[in-house]
Amino acid sequence: MTLPTPPAARSALRPMLHADVTVTRGAMRIAAAFDAAPGHPLAIIGPNGAGKSSLLAAIAGLVPLDAGGVVIGDREVDGLAPDRRRIGMVFQDYVLFPHLSVRDNVAFAARMRGRRSTARTAADPWLERYGLTSLADRLPTELSGGQAQRVALARALAADPEVLLLDEPMSALDVEVRADMRDELATHVREFGGATVIVTHSPADAAALADRVLVLEAGRVTQRGTLDELRAAPATPYVERMLAASAE
Amino acid sequence: MAARPGTTGRLAWPVVAVAALGLALLVLPLAALVLRAPWSDLAGLLARESVLQALLLSFGTALVATALCLLLGVPLAALLARAAGWPTLPRRLLRAAVTVPLVLPPVVGGIALLQLLGRRGPLGSTLEQWFGITVPFTTGAVVIAQVFVALPFLVFAVEGALRTGDRRTELAAATLGASRWQVFRHVTLPLVAPGVAAGAVLCFSRALGEFGATITFAGSLPGVTRTLPIASYLAMQTDPDEAIALALLLLAVSIAVLLLLRDRWLPGVRG
Numbered sequence: 001m002t003l004p005t006p007p008a009a010r011s012a013l014r015p016m017l018h019a020d021v022t023v024t025r026g027a028m029r030i031a032a033a034f035d036a037a038p039g040h041p042l043a044i045i046g047p048n049g050a051g052k053s054s055l056l057a058a059i060a061g062l063v064p065l066d067a068g069g070v071v072i073g074d075r076e077v078d079g080l081a082p083d084r085r086r087i088g089m090v091f092q093d094y095v096l097f098p099h100l101s102v103r104d105n106v107a108f109a110a111r112m113r114g115r116r117s118t119a120r121t122a123a124d125p126w127l128e129r130y131g132l133t134s135l136a137d138r139l140p141t142e143l144s145g146g147q148a149q150r151v152a153l154a155r156a157l158a159a160d161p162e163v164l165l166l167d168e169p170m171s172a173l174d175v176e177v178r179a180d181m182r183d184e185l186a187t188h189v190r191e192f193g194g195a196t197v198i199v200t201h202s203p204a205d206a207a208a209l210a211d212r213v214l215v216l217e218a219g220r221v222t223q224r225g226t227l228d229e230l231r232a233a234p235a236t237p238y239v240e241r242m243l244a245a246s247a248e
Numbered sequence: 249m250a251a252r253p254g255t256t257g258r259l260a261w262p263v264v265a266v267a268a269l270g271l272a273l274l275v276l277p278l279a280a281l282v283l284r285a286p287w288s289d290l291a292g293l294l295a296r297e298s299v300l301q302a303l304l305l306s307f308g309t310a311l312v313a314t315a316l317c318l319l320l321g322v323p324l325a326a327l328l329a330r331a332a333g334w335p336t337l338p339r340r341l342l343r344a345a346v347t348v349p350l351v352l353p354p355v356v357g358g359i360a361l362l363q364l365l366g367r368r369g370p371l372g373s374t375l376e377q378w379f380g381i382t383v384p385f386t387t388g389a390v391v392i393a394q395v396f397v398a399l400p401f402l403v404f405a406v407e408g409a410l411r412t413g414d415r416r417t418e419l420a421a422a423t424l425g426a427s428r429w430q431v432f433r434h435v436t437l438p439l440v441a442p443g444v445a446a447g448a449v450l451c452f453s454r455a456l457g458e459f460g461a462t463i464t465f466a467g468s469l470p471g472v473t474r475t476l477p478i479a480s481y482l483a484m485q486t487d488p489d490e491a492i493a494l495a496l497l498l499l500a501v502s503i504a505v506l507l508l509l510r511d512r513w514l515p516g517v518r519g
Contacts, residue, residue, distance in 0.1 A: 062419045082422035089423040095416045099438045109424040111434070159424050 014038035015073025017163045017195035022067040023051075023058040030054050030219035033068070036163070041189055041196035043210035045203065047238060051219040052199040053092065056165045059197070060087050072162050072195070083112075088161030093172040094152035096140035102151050103127060103136040109159030123158060130154040130188075145173045146181050153188055164189070166198045170205050182208045203227060203246035215239055278499065285496050286489045293493040301471045302479035302494070309387060309475065310455040313394035317402045317451045320395070322444060325406035326436070332411075350400045357396050358464025365392070365465075389466035390473050394455035401454050402447035409443025410436070446509055453505040457498065 020033040030051035036042040044052050057063045059070050061082035070078040070085075077085045096105050104111070107123035127133045130150045140148060149169060156164065166189075173181055186208050189196050198209050206213050207227055215223040215230070215238070223235035227243075234240040259267075286293065293299065328346060331339045349357060365372040365383040375381040383389050413436070421435045437444075459477040466473040468482065480494035 057419075060419075060423055062422070081427075082419070083425045083427055085423075087423060089420070091416060091420055095414065095420045097417055097420070097435060099441075108421070108426075108434075112421075112425045112427075112430050155424065 014194035015075070015162055017059075017197070018069075018071040019055075019059050019197075020068040021055055021058045021065060021070065023054055023063060024066055025051060025054040025063075028219045029066070030058075030216075031068075032214070032216060032221050034214055034221075034224070036195040036197050038194050039190075040212065041198055041210040043198045043200055043206035043213045044216055045200055045206050045213055045242070046216035047201065050216045052201075052216050053167050055216065056089070056167050056197065056199055059163075060089050060165055061085050086160075086162045088156035088159055088164045090149075090152045090156050090164070090166045090169050092168040094140075094148045096143075096148060096151055096155070098140050101137050101139060102132055102143070105140065105151055106132070106154045106158050108155060126154045126158045144177075146177050149173065149181060149185070153185070157188075157192055162194055164192055164194060164196045166196070166209075168199055168201070170200065170202065185209060201242075203242055281492065281495060281499065285492050289489060290493055290496070293490050294497065296490065298470065298479065299490065299494065302474055302476050303497070305387070305390070305471065305474065306456055306476040309390045309394060310452050310458075313391045313398060313455040314402075314448055314452045316391065316395050317399050317455075318444070318448055321399050321402035321447070321451075322406055322437070324399075325403045325410060326432070328403065328407045329410035346400055346403050348400075349397050354393075354397055354458065354460030354462075355464050358393060358461035358466075361389075361393060361396060361461065361465040365389070384465055385467040385469065385473060387466075387472055390462055390475060393461040393465045394458045397458055397461055398451040398454040401450040402444075405447025405450060406440055406443050409440035413439050449505055449508050453502060456501060 016038065017036040019035075022029065022031040024030070028051060032044075032055055034042060044055065046052050054063060058065055061070075061077070061080065065078055068078070069076060072086070077087070097108065100108070103120060103123055106126050107116075107119040110119035110122040113119075124133075127136050130153065132147070132150055132154060135143065135147060135151075140151070143151065149172070153169075166185075169185060170178055170182060182205060189198075189209060196210075198205070200206055200209075211226065213223075213225065213227055213230060214221055215236070217236060217238055223230060223239055230239055231243050234243060294303075324346065328342060331342055334342075362384055363369050365375070367373060367376060367382065367384075372383060375383065383392070417435050417439065418431050421431045426434060456475075457477055458475070459481065462473065462475060463478055468474045468478050474482070476494055476498055480491050480498070483491035483494060
């Protein structure tokens with residue numbers, strides 16, 4: 001088994017994500033096209049029910065596309081099953097495997113490719129890097145929100161994905177720890193260095209975690225740019241309200 | 249909400265009276281069975297050759313039937329749970345087919361099994377012609393009859409567990425490189441293991457108590473198809489003490505099942 005490339009060397013090797021996605025959820029049609037470059041995380045921001053999570057699920061292959069495509073580097077992945085796409089995903093409230101220990105959660109991807117003992121050994125450096133070694137034998141129910149987030153991220157990155165998707169990674173955390181965890185998550189996302197898309201409804205998360213922002217409202221892209229660009233010329237009342245609320 | 253004692257908290261007395269009558273109907277016969285039992289001779293009665301034969305046959309067949317129900321029932325439960333997204337008609341037909349043995353008189357099940365697997369049945373005649381296998385009135389027939397009546401208990405217990413699970417864990421597994429089979433094997437199955445265990449226990453107790461379909465389809469050959477319930481029924485005509493001893497034995501197994509399942513008494517229902 002080859003070990004993942006050291007973080008510093010990665011961005012240059014990692015491929016770009018091109019997504020042009022049309023997907024239906026209930027009565028709503030969600031359509032968005034964007035690129036995410038390695039080392040330059042993109043935040044998708046928008047009100048509840050705008051279709052942000054559906055967009056991520058479609059890129060990961062968890063819901064079918066109505067039209068469009070998903071390309072990673074020169075690999076067209078929209079015809080592939082989720083397990084062939086090499087897209088890592090951190091789910092909202094993390095969705096750790098409740099029957100597996102922290103170690104076996106992080107070892108899951110390696111376990112799918114090999115034996116239990118090899119998989120556990122492969123998980124050790126990830127546990128160490130994410131400060132989880134002392135928690136390795138705990139079950140997910142015995143973790144705090146911040147610890148669960150680390151496990152979810154370690155589990156996704158241990159699969160050595162080319163693209164990382166994070167769905168509301170901060171929403172399950174208590175307010176007191178949120179700022180610390182945000183900085184920690186930003187560090188890990190930088191270390192990953194591949195194309196990263198973060199769904200959030202918080203401009204503070206977007207500012208800390210992403211270079212650029214795409215605003216999704218009712219299934220449509222209403223604005224894109226850096227947060228500064230959005231502040232200078234908010235395109236919709238929602239963008240204006242959101243930025244005003246976060247400035248307080 | 250605080251209810252004043254004597255008003256909302258209390259049921260009308262006729263309801264309580266009828267409920268007590270119902271409860272008596274359930275409990276008194278079993279109490280009578282325990283009281284009437286020939287306790288002093290019990291060890292001797294249970295050590296009889298005919299009893300041991302029936303005991304061995306019953307536990308053996310019920311165990312094999314439970315294993316078969318696990319093998320067939322878990323995938324069937326997975327299909328049924330996934331059928332939630334199907335069109336109405338096939339979904340209902342599938343559910344009805346699985347439910348039928350629960351509402352069907354077991355004798356009807358036995359007669360139906362004979363029509364399929366009997367010497368002149370479409371499958372029975374083929375088996376006999378091609379492989380020289382005769383199914384009815386064999387120990388194998390006992391197992392088939394037990395599987396027929398017990399399978400729904402397992403399927404519904406597992407289906408209940410599958411439905412309450414978070415399907416996103418399966419999606420998470422897929423993004424981590426798990427194939428559909430690996431998702432089932434490493435995520436779905438372990439998560440429904442408690443439901444599978446509860447279903448297996450229910451299934452075993454139903455198989456152990458099977459009478460109607462068994463006697464119709466498998467008959468009552470001592471040591472071959474004469475299971476505990478059949479032996480108990482037949483002994484009632486000749487030696488009531490032996491019948492009562494066998495009945496006590498089956499009651500003891502039922503109580504053990506209740507204790508095993510004390511947190512979840514019925515498929516899909518948590519007590």
